[in-house]
Amino acid sequence: MTLIRISRRDALVGSLAALAAPAFLAPPALAAPMLTFDDLYGSVGVLGLAFSDKVKQLAGQEVTMRGFMAPPLKAEAAFFVLTEIPMSICPFCSSDSDWPDNIVVVYLDAKQTFVQPNTVIEVSGTLEYGPWTDPETGFVSLLRLRGARFSAV
Amino acid sequence: MRKVLLALAATTMLAGAAQAATVYPLDRATILAGSPFDFKVEFDASVKPEDVKVTVNGQDYKAVFGSEASFVAEEKGKDDKVLGSALILRDLVLATPGDYTIEAVAGPEKKAVTWTVYGTADQAKAKNVIFLIGDGLSVAHRTAARIMSKGMTEGKANGRLAMDDLDRMAFIGTASTEAVATDSANTMSAYMTGHKTAVNALGVYADRTPDTLDDPKVETLAEALRRQTKKSIGIVATSEIQDATPAAVVAHTRKRADKAQITGMMLDVQPEVVLGGGSAYFLGKDTPGSKRKDDKDYIKAFQDAGYTLATDKDELVKAAGTNTGKILGLFHTGNMDTALDRKFLKKGTVEKFPNQPGLVEMTELALGELSKNPEGFFLMVEAANIDKMSHPLDWDRAVVDTIEFDKAVAAARAFAEKNPDTLIVVTGDHTHGVSIIGTVDDEKEGDEMRAKVGTYADAGFPNYADADGDGYPDKIDVSRRLFLAGNNGPDHYETFRPKLDGPFVPAVQNEKKEYVANEAYKDVPGAVLVTGNIPRDGDSGVHSVDDVVLQAGGPGSEGFKGYMEQSDVYRVIVDALALAPAKP
Structure with a gap:
């Protein structure tokens, strides 16, 4: 029997493709350019990461990203963390875990409910880059989508 | 027998009723002679400094320790909750080996601990x-x-x-x-x-x-x-x-x-x-x-x-x-x-x-x-x-x-x-x-992967090879491989196979901070859902x-x-x- 190689992301997207997006959720703005997690940094190294040219060019504009919603830090938080793969650790519950490098913090226009893990979401919002500390939680982020909205894919 | 149990229960209840101070280092601590350490006594109640008495082998602690601890009238916890009084003496050094029994008393609170301060050989055995x-x-x-x-x-x-x-x-x-x-x-x-x-x-x-x-x-x-x-x-x-x-x-x-x-x-x-x-x-x-x-x-x-x-x-x-x-x-x-x-x-x-x-x-x-x-x-x-x-x-x-x-x-x-x-x-x-319970053999008959698990004599020997002699198996996804089984974990899919596409992520978190099986592995041929046996907020094996x-x-x-x-x-x-x- 041949060993079958499986990519986690492919399997997830594949298994969820059959789910139709609920009709009541508005589709993201058509014009917004797509930004992927691979697009975020131009270089990654021990002495730091460098934002990609694409991020610099799109800053201040509306962009669309796909990823997973990490469970909210606290119920009333004004933001959530968008991750490339579903969060398998809880950075605030466990002492020996940290967020991945390539997270994006999403500030919503209006309060929204959590989307189940294992579910890909599509988020649109205004791209912002550079370090910023959330005044309420002290959470430091490097990339943000402001005034955002999202829907399950 | 019953009398003994009743007597034991009574003693335990009495002990529980009295407030007990805590002394750091804890009872039975072993301490390298000459090494600095912090001494602390925590009282459950807020007490007056004059009511606190601490002795070391029966003598006033100040004489033995050579300095006086600072008194904290009220230690505060979360949301300013009052935790009680404390004595703290930083960088205490005990140079003489031997047993030190410390008794701390304040009102009804009493705690005794014994430390062993040890010396070492005079000459190093190892450089x-x-x-x-x-x-x-x-x-x-x-x-x-x-x-x-x-x-x-x-x-x-x-x-x-x-x-x-x-x-x-x-x-x-x-x-x-x-x-x-x-x-x-x-x-x-x-x-x-x-x-x-x-x-x-x-x-x-x-x-x-x-x-x-x-x-x-x-x-x-x-x-x-x-x-x-x-x-x-x-x-x-x-x-x-x-x-x-x-x-x-x-x-x-x-x-x-x-x-x-x-x-x-x-x-x-x-x-x-x-x-x-x-x-x-x-x-x-x-x-x-x-x-x-x-x-x-x-x-x-x-x-x-x-x-x-x-x-x-x-x-x-x-x-x-x-x-x-x-x-x-x-x-x-x-x-x-x-x-x-x-x-x-x-x-x-x-x-x-x-x-x-x-x-x-x-x-x-x-x-x-x-x-x-x-x-x-x-x-x-x-x-x-x-x-x-x-x-x-x-x-x-x-x-x-x-x-x-x-x-x-x-x-x-x-x-x-x-x-x-x-x-x-x-x-x-x-x-x-974790334990090795045998092998997984892809050549074994059976539709289910568990049928391919070899135990006892059926385990045989795995067929890893090290042709280049580097001490590592040339590949880990051989047809007859060791079966390591964990005895605990969150809900997850057991695939019976090495994870060639990156480290295994068995479970992911939902909004209730509970971990559910990562569905990315659901469609691996032969994967079976293993129900977890640790609390649902546990992300991985412990x-x-x-x-x-x-x-x-x-x-x-x-x-x-x-x-x-x-x-x-x-x-x-x-x-x-x-x-x-x-x-x-």
């Missing part, structure tokens, strides 16, 4: 100590590493691991001060200070106040070496160098997650060689990739302190030739990749950090640097990924890292052969709930409470025998190095 720790190293990891690396014919191993031939051995109990269970912080802290502590704590006893940096400190081995010797110190790990195990060599905090502060503690002690991951905590918060919340640039601070910086394998080799005497090697922003990913599969984060050195290269380089000091050295080497891959039940990655760890042990033994005044200690810090097997060789290793607490290991090391001689 160098190499302490190699396989994080989470359990018996199954060793057995699997031996079979995978060396093979087996007719029931006899075709070769031996380097750790198999160390002369001395002990069973190590790893429990913490608060539970039968443990973590790397508490256990490595016990190895490196001689004091057991609580889960998540490093170089301190865990007191009741919320501040993580005010807990009663005990001296670390690195500090004792700085105080008593001119030896060099080396720290090598495949984790972030602020992670619990490497941190325990130098750090004092109630919370191992204080990684930004631990970076500063590392700079305070200035080990001559520091190699590992975790550069994110060296970068000021405005540098993308930083995990600090301040602007401190520790790369610069280390360079200003005379360190040569290396950020990949080639720079490390160059740094070794610079003769600055101090090397800081940071090869990853976070934890370094596993040997399986680095050397073979190129998965994990290898694409981002393609030129990471391995544990063996780092160990050999550290030995070369540290041994330049004629006074000798202490080197700590940690194979972090044995644990980091056992948590997510990725047994193949954990075992390949065990093989790499054993090669680091071989490097240490090769050094000791040329330098026989070297004590080698090889141990784990806790175990994992440490087991089972004893650890410690092995040792070289001068002083005869101190390791039978059953020992992990805190007893320290005493053997400091005795071999004669850190508290009667005649200094």
Whole structure:
């Protein structure tokens, strides 16, 4: 029997493709350019990461990203963390875990409910880059989508 | 019988009714003579200073300790909750070996503890100590590493691991001060200070106040070496160098997650060689990739302190030739990749950090640097990924890292052969709930994967091959492979196969902070859902409470025998190095 190689992301997207997006959720703005997690940094190294040219060019504009919603830090938080793969650790519950490098913090226009893990979401919002500390939680982020909205894919 | 039980119950209830003070260090603490430590008494009630009486072996404590403790009228907890009064005396030193019984009384509260202060041999038996720790190293990891690396014919191993031939051995109990269970912080802290502590704590006893940096400190081995010797110190790990195990060599905090502060503690002690991951905590918060919340640039601070910086394998080799005497090697922003990913599969984060050195290269380089000091050295080497891959039940990655760890042990033994005044200690810090129960054979008949699990005689022998003789199996996805089974975990899919596309992620979190099986593995042919048996907020497999097997060789290793607490290991090391001689 041949060993079958499986990519986690492919399997997830594949298994969820059959789910139709609920009709009541508005589709993201058509014009917004797509930004992927691979697009975020131009270089990654021990002495730091460098934002990609694409991020610099799109800053201040509306962009669309796909990823997973990490469970909210606290119920009333004004933001959530968008991750490339579903969060398998809880950075605030466990002492020996940290967020991945390539997270994006999403500030919503209006309060929204959590989307189940294992579910890909599509988020649109205004791209912002550079370090910023959330005044309420002290959470430091490097990339943000402001005034955002999202829907399950 | 019933009378006895009733009497016992009555005694217990009485004891429970009275308020009890807590004294740190705790009862039965063993303390290296001459080592500074913090003394603290916590009273449950708020008391007046004149009502507090503390004696040591019947005498007023001030006479024996030589100084007066500060009195805290009210310690505050979370939301300013009043916790009671306390006495604190920092940096107490007891130079004379012997038993010290401390009695603390305030009103109805009374507590007595006895410490044993110990000296060491007058003459050092060992000049160098190499302490190699396989994080989470359990018996199954060793057995699997031996079979995978060396093979087996007719029931006899075709070769031996380097750790198999160390002369001395002990069973190590790893429990913490608060539970039968443990973590790397508490256990490595016990190895490196001689004091057991609580889960998540490093170089301190865990007191009741919320501040993580005010807990009663005990001296670390690195500090004792700085105080008593001119030896060099080396720290090598495949984790972030602020992670619990490497941190325990130098750090004092109630919370191992204080990684930004631990970076500063590392700079305070200035080990001559520091190699590992975790550069994110060296970068000021405005540098993308930083995990600090301040602007401190520790790369610069280390360079200003005379360190040569290396950020990949080639720079490390160059740094070794610079003769600055101090090397800081940071090869990853976070934890370094596993040997399986680095050397073979190129998965994990290898694409981002393609030129990471391995544990063996780092160990050999550290030995070369540290041994330049004629006074000798202490080197700590940690194979972090044995644990980091056992948590997510990725047994193949954990075992390949065990093989790499054993090669680091071989490097240490090769050094000791040329330098026989070297004590080698090889141990784990806790175990994992994992066992090898046989093999999985793809050629076996059956539709279900469990039908292909070979047990007893049907297990046969696995068919790993090592054609290139590098000690690693040429591939891990052979048709008849070892079946390692975890005895605990969250809900997850068992695929009966190595995870060739990156480390296993068994479960993901939902909005209730509960972990559910990661559906990414649902469609792997033959995958079955395994229902978890730990609380639903547990993200991965947990440490087991089972004893650890410690092995040792070289001068002083005869101190390791039978059953020992992990805190007893320290005493053997400091005795071999004669850190508290009667005649200094």
